[in-house]
Amino acid sequence: MPSPEEICCSVLERITPGREERERVLTLAEEIMAKLRTLLAQEGLEAEVRLEGSLAKDTWLSGEADVDIFVRFRPEVPKKFFKERFLPLARRAAEGLKQVERYAEHPYLECLADGVRVNIVPCYAVRPGEWLSATDRTPYHTDFVRSRLDERLKGEIRLLKKFMKGIGAYGAEIRVGGFSGYLCELLVLYYGGFLEALKGALRWRKGVVIDLSGYYEGREDEARELFRHHLIVVDPVDPGRNTAASVTLEKMCLFMAAAREFLARPSEAFFFPPELPIKSDPELEQLIESRGTSLLAIRTRIAGLPPDVLWGQVHRTLRALRGTLKNEGFRVLRMGAWSDEAEECVLILELESSRLPPVVKHVGPPVWVEEHVRRFLAKQMANPGLVCGPYVEGDRWVALVRRRWPDARELLQAKLSEDGGRQIGVAPLLAQRVEEHFDILEGTEILSLCRELKSFREWLADFLIGRPRWLAPGS
Amino acid sequence: MPSPEEICCSVLERITPGREERERVLTLAEEIMAKLRTLLAQEGLEAEVRLEGSLAKDTWLSGEADVDIFVRFRPEVPKKFFKERFLPLARRAAEGLKQVERYAEHPYLECLADGVRVNIVPCYAVRPGEWLSATDRTPYHTDFVRSRLDERLKGEIRLLKKFMKGIGAYGAEIRVGGFSGYLCELLVLYYGGFLEALKGALRWRKGVVIDLSGYYEGREDEARELFRHHLIVVDPVDPGRNTAASVTLEKMCLFMAAAREFLARPSEAFFFPPELPIKSDPELEQLIESRGTSLLAIRTRIAGLPPDVLWGQVHRTLRALRGTLKNEGFRVLRMGAWSDEAEECVLILELESSRLPPVVKHVGPPVWVEEHVRRFLAKQMANPGLVCGPYVEGDRWVALVRRRWPDARELLQAKLSEDGGRQIGVAPLLAQRVEEHFDILEGTEILSLCRELKSFREWLADFLIGRPRWLAPGS
Numbered sequence: 001m002p003s004p005e006e007i008c009c010s011v012l013e014r015i016t017p018g019r020e021e022r023e024r025v026l027t028l029a030e031e032i033m034a035k036l037r038t039l040l041a042q043e044g045l046e047a048e049v050r051l052e053g054s055l056a057k058d059t060w061l062s063g064e065a066d067v068d069i070f071v072r073f074r075p076e077v078p079k080k081f082f083k084e085r086f087l088p089l090a091r092r093a094a095e096g097l098k099q100v101e102r103y104a105e106h107p108y109l110e111c112l113a114d115g116v117r118v119n120i121v122p123c124y125a126v127r128p129g130e131w132l133s134a135t136d137r138t139p140y141h142t143d144f145v146r147s148r149l150d151e152r153l154k155g156e157i158r159l160l161k162k163f164m165k166g167i168g169a170y171g172a173e174i175r176v177g178g179f180s181g182y183l184c185e186l187l188v189l190y191y192g193g194f195l196e197a198l199k200g201a202l203r204w205r206k207g208v209v210i211d212l213s214g215y216y217e218g219r220e221d222e223a224r225e226l227f228r229h230h231l232i233v234v235d236p237v238d239p240g241r242n243t244a245a246s247v248t249l250e251k252m253c254l255f256m257a258a259a260r261e262f263l264a265r266p267s268e269a270f271f272f273p274p275e276l277p278i279k280s281d282p283e284l285e286q287l288i289e290s291r292g293t294s295l296l297a298i299r300t301r302i303a304g305l306p307p308d309v310l311w312g313q314v315h316r317t318l319r320a321l322r323g324t325l326k327n328e329g330f331r332v333l334r335m336g337a338w339s340d341e342a343e344e345c346v347l348i349l350e351l352e353s354s355r356l357p358p359v360v361k362h363v364g365p366p367v368w369v370e371e372h373v374r375r376f377l378a379k380q381m382a383n384p385g386l387v388c389g390p391y392v393e394g395d396r397w398v399a400l401v402r403r404r405w406p407d408a409r410e411l412l413q414a415k416l417s418e419d420g421g422r423q424i425g426v427a428p429l430l431a432q433r434v435e436e437h438f439d440i441l442e443g444t445e446i447l448s449l450c451r452e453l454k455s456f457r458e459w460l461a462d463f464l465i466g467r468p469r470w471l472a473p474g475s
Numbered sequence: 476m477p478s479p480e481e482i483c484c485s486v487l488e489r490i491t492p493g494r495e496e497r498e499r500v501l502t503l504a505e506e507i508m509a510k511l512r513t514l515l516a517q518e519g520l521e522a523e524v525r526l527e528g529s530l531a532k533d534t535w536l537s538g539e540a541d542v543d544i545f546v547r548f549r550p551e552v553p554k555k556f557f558k559e560r561f562l563p564l565a566r567r568a569a570e571g572l573k574q575v576e577r578y579a580e581h582p583y584l585e586c587l588a589d590g591v592r593v594n595i596v597p598c599y600a601v602r603p604g605e606w607l608s609a610t611d612r613t614p615y616h617t618d619f620v621r622s623r624l625d626e627r628l629k630g631e632i633r634l635l636k637k638f639m640k641g642i643g644a645y646g647a648e649i650r651v652g653g654f655s656g657y658l659c660e661l662l663v664l665y666y667g668g669f670l671e672a673l674k675g676a677l678r679w680r681k682g683v684v685i686d687l688s689g690y691y692e693g694r695e696d697e698a699r700e701l702f703r704h705h706l707i708v709v710d711p712v713d714p715g716r717n718t719a720a721s722v723t724l725e726k727m728c729l730f731m732a733a734a735r736e737f738l739a740r741p742s743e744a745f746f747f748p749p750e751l752p753i754k755s756d757p758e759l760e761q762l763i764e765s766r767g768t769s770l771l772a773i774r775t776r777i778a779g780l781p782p783d784v785l786w787g788q789v790h791r792t793l794r795a796l797r798g799t800l801k802n803e804g805f806r807v808l809r810m811g812a813w814s815d816e817a818e819e820c821v822l823i824l825e826l827e828s829s830r831l832p833p834v835v836k837h838v839g840p841p842v843w844v845e846e847h848v849r850r851f852l853a854k855q856m857a858n859p860g861l862v863c864g865p866y867v868e869g870d871r872w873v874a875l876v877r878r879r880w881p882d883a884r885e886l887l888q889a890k891l892s893e894d895g896g897r898q899i900g901v902a903p904l905l906a907q908r909v910e911e912h913f914d915i916l917e918g919t920e921i922l923s924l925c926r927e928l929k930s931f932r933e934w935l936a937d938f939l940i941g942r943p944r945w946l947a948p949g950s
Contacts, residue, residue, distance in 0.1 A: 205843060252870075253841070253869070254842075260842070260845070260848065333836050352832040357769075357827040359808070361808050366728070367729075368728075392728050392729045393725065394725055395681070395705075396728075400766075400768070471856070473856055
């Protein structure tokens with residue numbers, strides 16, 4: 001077995017950009033920045049144009065360059081100026097590139113040049129703590145990290161980012177709920193290296209506080225009280241901000257689990273997950289039929305929802321559906337969702353069984369809660385579905401009655417048809433779309449989606465197997 | 476609808492012994508007591524022979540007389556004297572009657588004369604608080620109650636006892652876990668009457684303290700601390716004793732529930748539950764097949780177990796079986812047991828279903844519990860029944876695996892065969908018998924027991940219906 005260090009060495013070679021790639025990307029950035037400066041000057045606008053992000057810090061991964069160009073305006077500039085005057089100007093600077101307007105807190109321009117994403121982002125030149133927009137911190141992040149970097153640390157950061165990507169924990173977007181690039185940088189700076197960060201993560205527990213600035217030293221409980229999060233990485237540029245706020249408990253723990261595994265059984269699979277051979281329809285059919293569980297898929301359209309909104313709605317909806325099914329007695333084993341982030345979305349719930357026995361126990365009120373007892377007895381004695389009782393068990397009235405929803409698919413079909421599922425907690429923007437159209441598919445019916453939806457086949461195979469690809473058989 | 480008072484009036488007529496019955500029973504008692512006194516004198520034994528219990532207090536129910544004759548010896552008499560010299564003497568006094576020796580804390584003689592049970596019980600003449608045996612309190616109980624009674628109260632006590640019998644809450648024996656006759660007497664004395672006791676019970680909550688002696692007045696919490704029981708009725712003869720210690724939470728609440736119902740819809744059915752028409756085999760078959768649940772019956776022999784021991788073992792065993800089934804994922808709706816208290820016993824468990832889906836979710840350790848994680852992953856990765864995962868969910872490793880016991884009958888069959896079920900908590904004296912022989916029957920197979928076991932048919936019909944007979948359709 002190779003040592004962790006050997007693996008790191010070999011991975012580093014593959015992910016560090018070469019001279020040629022570096023020059024190509026930097027030239028692209030310089031050209032756009034130069035155009036921006038010229039245009040700004042022509043318009044008589046005072047603003048600093050800066051390269052930010054991983055490119056500026058030289059912590060980017062070969063083949064995955066993002067050019068982040070920030071334009072810093074003086075605080076007096078009103079926000080509507082960004083949309084009305086800055087965006088058109090940015091469009092001209094990026095003429096000839098494919099362009100998409102994006103909205104984070106405020107508008108910015110995203111372009112594609114030769115597979116390289118270029119973001120042109122306006123922000124305010126303010127002093128730390130006097131933030132006017134969410135992106136105002138970025139130049140300070142760049143400066144902070146750059147001031148601490150050396151060549152070795154740049155490589156260590158690249159390793160951690162690639163590791164996070166490989167295990168599916170990279171990215172602060174809601175779909176992932178994972179670790180941002182800046183967060184990876186802070187972790188490497190804090191622990192002093194990639195392997196050190198992995199070892200450090202093994203000691204994490206819920207409520208761990210990582211504070212590079214030492215701002216909360218000796219009063220970590222204050223940080224926990226303030227941030228109320230399982231993973232707290234204090235932003236050295238703004239001690240009131242938790243850089244890890246985007247990291248879900250599951251992704252924090254996924255990273256910890258992967259760290260443990262990598263240190264015990266190092267392998268490049270953590271950085272470069274092996275491609276699974278594409279499963280044919282009969283193979284998937286066999287996977288579904290042999291497992292003995294019930295799979296339910298809800299397909300709906302999601303046109304018009306930006307990814308972060310979409311995934312927020314999806315996660316909320318999955319939790320609500322799980323709750324509804326659980327309340328009706330179903331045992332939900334797992335859930336997941338696929339989307340092309342443009343038109344289509346599929347929610348999947350895996351149940352022990354989508355059919356339940358026909359009788360359920362209704363536990364009524366304690367015998368001494370007069371009014372509730374009266375209503376419970378009146379209701380159950382008149383219930384045509386009463387099977388047994390009512391009788392007293394422990395301190396409560398109890399009855400066995402016919403189950404209202406013995407079939408999960410029928411339950412979902414009925415509830416989603418009513419009002420798009422709002423009553424059972426389907427998130428409102430998704431409910432709107434469900435109201436217009438949805439399909440429920442069960443078991444091998446789901447295979448039809450593999451033929452219709454691009455990349456769904458791979459996602460489904462991954463979901464069905466469920467095991468991280470880095471988890472070695474000998475674990 | 477008749478008033479509660481009218482019902483009471485009419486019931487009282489039926490349950491108050493008439494002159495003839497009274498004379499017959501009292502004559503029987505006097506004769507045996509006279510013989511006892513003569514025999515004791517012949518043997519030169521100094522002891523007081525007293526009539527105790529409901530007969531002495533004139534609170535007994537017509538047709539249900541118990542003659543309790545107590546013989547009070549001086550404290551110097553050793554306990555083995557009771558068995559060695561007293562019992563033979565009692566036998567001679569009860570010559571010509573059917574006799575059974577019984578053991579409570581110490582031996583006593585039970586006889587049957589013309590359908591009347593006669594108990595001849597030795598005890599010690601000691602001062603209150605200096606009790607040498609459990610029965611030493613009885614004469615004090617008799618004296619206390621008698622000193623407080625008048626004719627009206629005797630009737631009220633008869634009503635409460637008959638009400639308790641009617642709803643199945645009468646008797647301190649473990650099979651019932653209900654209200655003793657003395658406890659009924661104390662409740663009527665405390666509340667001043669039968670209906671007053673019912674109304675009083677509506678205000679009961681867990682930890683209620685009823686203290687006729689006022690011993691714990693203003694420090695009821697001390698009584699709760701001392702007795703740690705849901706129903707505390709301080710014995711006025713011994714403030715260190717909870718007269719209601721035998722009352723289970725369920726029987727306390729059954730009484731409260733019945734009291735509420737009786738006051739709302741008075742009926743003689745509470746005192747004289749209507750006989751159910753005996754169900755034929757096809758009727759029972761229909762009842763079982765139409766309900767949609769799974770019934771499992773375990774039949775075993777119980778020869779040699781005195782009733783209180785038997786029922787203690789039965790209740791403990793039922794709880795253990797329920798726990799085992801629940802742990803394996805089965806939903807246990809109800810349970811019950813029948814016994815002739817001599818040879819045979821049948822435990823019944825009603826499940827939502829005795830079959831479970833083939834896959835179950837195993838929730839493993841949190842990712843940071845190093846040693847457990849190592850073992851969980853090693854075990855699951857090598858598990859031929861692994862269906863999905865292992866994967867990280869929330870902060871834990873999780874896996875979907877084939878269920879070990881998808882069939883409840885097979886589970887019970889295997890566990891009971893192993894060691895009589897000791898490992899899954901079958902109580903030891905019952906496990907001994909199970910080891911020798913047991914049968915498991917499921918669903919309509921249980922009907923065969925109705926043909927074999929006397930009175931099981933009625934018990935089963937009652938169990939299947941589950942509703943107290945006093946619960947009126949309009950409740």
